[in-house]
Amino acid sequence: MTTYHGSCHCGDVRFTFEHDAISSGLHCNCSICIRKGALMSDFILPADQLHIDxxxxxxxxxxxxxxxxxxxxCKQCGIYPFHETLRMPGHFRLNLGxxxxxxxxxxxxxxxDGKSL
Incomplete structure (x- = not known):
């Protein structure tokens, strides 16, 4: 397991989590994700494994x-760092960027295919 560190662009939102090596991601075609264009984690984390600061x-x-x-x-820089999923409330996907x-x-x-949900 590796401890990963992430943040928005300005650093006002930071997060850490542990996971195996990350080598791939997920794009979603729902109306918001297609506009964000971010590559999300292809794994989900339970809320207690995502440490937000x-x-x-x-x-x-x-x-x-x-x-x-x-x-x-982030209210300051506008970057999307993570979201709580529709299909598994209480679990998060992360913006790999x-x-x-x-x-x-x-x-x-x-x-x-989030567009079809």
């Missing part, structure tokens, strides 16, 4: 549709 008031939340999925972003030492542009990826 955000400045007070820095982390904002956006919900749409049925409101179950929670899309978080926010994780130190990863190059999401050179990772294999799959497409998840």
């Amino acid at each position: 955000a400045k007070p008031g820095a982390l904002a939340l956006y919900r749409f549709g049925n409101g179950v999925a929670k899309h978080y972003f 926010c994780i130190e030492g990863l190059d999401p542009l050179n990772m294999a990826s799959k497409v998840f």
Whole structure:
């Protein structure tokens, strides 16, 4: 297991977690993810395994549709670092572009059909 560190662009939202080596990611074609264009983790983390350290008031939340999925972003720089999933509330996917030492542009990826949910 490796301890990974991530943050938004300005650093007001930081997070850490442990996971095996990350070598691939996931794109989703739902209406918000297609616009974000981020490569997300192809694994999910239970809330107790994602350690979030955000400045007070820095982390904002956006919900749409049925409101179950929670899309978080930094109020200062606007970057999306992670979201709570629709299919498994209480579990998170991470923006791989926010994780130190990863190059999401050179990772294999799959497409998840969130548009059809």
